Amino acid sequence: MTHGTRKKGILWAATALAVVALAFGCAAPTGPVDPGGVQTADGPASPDDTPPGAQGQRLAIDFDTATPGYVAKEFAGAGIVHNPPPGYLDADGWQILGFSDGDLLYGEEASEGDFARGTSPGGVGTGGLYAFEVEPGNVALGVQPTADDFSPGSISMRIPVTLDAVTELDLGYTLWVYNDQNRSSRWSVAYSADAASWTGIPELQIVTPQEAVSPASWESTRLTHSVDVSALGLARGDTLHIRWSSEDYSGSGGRDEAAIDDIEVSLE
Ligand SMILES: [Ca+2]
Ligand SMILES: [Ca+2]
Ligand SMILES: [Ca+2]
Numbered sequence: 522m523t524h525g526t527r528k529k530g531i532l533w534a535a536t537a538l539a540v541v542a543l544a545f546g547c548a549a550p551t552g553p554v555d556p557g558g559v560q561t562a563d564g565p566a567s568p569d570d571t572p573p574g575a576q577g578q579r580l581a582i583d584f585d586t587a588t589p590g591y592v593a594k595e596f597a598g599a600g601i602v603h604n605p606p607p608g609y610l611d612a613d614g615w616q617i618l619g620f621s622d623g624d625l626l627y628g629e630e631a632s633e634g635d636f637a638r639g640t641s642p643g644g645v646g647t648g649g650l651y652a653f654e655v656e657p658g659n660v661a662l663g664v665q666p667t668a669d670d671f672s673p674g675s676i677s678m679r680i681p682v683t684l685d686a687v688t689e690l691d692l693g694y695t696l697w698v699y700n701d702q703n704r705s706s707r708w709s710v711a712y713s714a715d716a717a718s719w720t721g722i723p724e725l726q727i728v729t730p731q732e733a734v735s736p737a738s739w740e741s742t743r744l745t746h747s748v749d750v751s752a753l754g755l756a757r758g759d760t761l762h763i764r765w766s767s768e769d770y771s772g773s774g775g776r777d778e779a780a781i782d783d784i785e786v787s788l789e
């Protein structure tokens with residue numbers, strides 16, 4: 522990546538625009554985007570995106586609008602690729618473990634099978650990754666776990682740090698649950714500086730109801746929490762990883778569908 526004055530000016534303008542967009546609840550281009558399209562070994566970090574003196578780093582993903590580096594607009598469960606067209610996740614941003622089709626590491630692509638189960642209103646049986654339409658016009662990143670898929674499993678996202686130092690992580694997300702089976706799953710959230718050593722955030726954990734309801738419907742829970750992450754010593758150029766995991770918890774038989782939506786990350 523080159524660092525011409527003109528380019529930097531554009532990047533700063535883009536960041537300012539992102540802040541404005543966030544203030545109005547729009548998708549913000551604050552993801553791990555490399556404007557030059559060049560991928561580095563450590564992912565597409567572009568630490569120069571944040572002007573010196575910036576007070577925070579923010580990221581929002583709603584899977585309906587585009588968040589560069591993570592998802593194109595109108596996520597449709599089409600797969601995970603680089604430079605994603607509408608309907609796809611961005612392979613730069615995600616690592617997905619636990620499906621029978623194999624682990625998908627950061628940067629790896631998949632556009633069939635478990636990683637591309639398409640769009641559904643819910644009530645599916647085949648294990649895999651879906652775009653669940655949890656309410657009209659609102660899609661979330663969904664999973665149907667089965668004996669072979671995602672039990673346990675995890676979805677991780679990585680965030681290139683653009684601040685000089687990070688002391689606090691504010692994390693919010695909505696978990697949508699379709700409780701149509703007599704088993705419960707435990708969804709847990711953790712963070713890491715290296716995607717190897719993880720620290721859980723118990724306040725962000727959700728256990729889906731065991732006893733099924735009929736007819737089932739999508740029910741949402743919004744969770745937010747702040748944690749002191751000073752101990753990680755994260756600085757500009759480092760990467761923060763956030764992971765959602767699911768595992769069987771209680772009951773038996775099939776497994777509830779669940780979907781992650783409206784992820785909001787703020788670093789200070
Ligand atoms: Ca959504
Ligand atoms: Ca499978
Ligand atoms: Ca199901």
Ligand SMILES: [Ca+2]
Nearest residue numbers: 702704730731
């Ligand atoms: Ca259940």
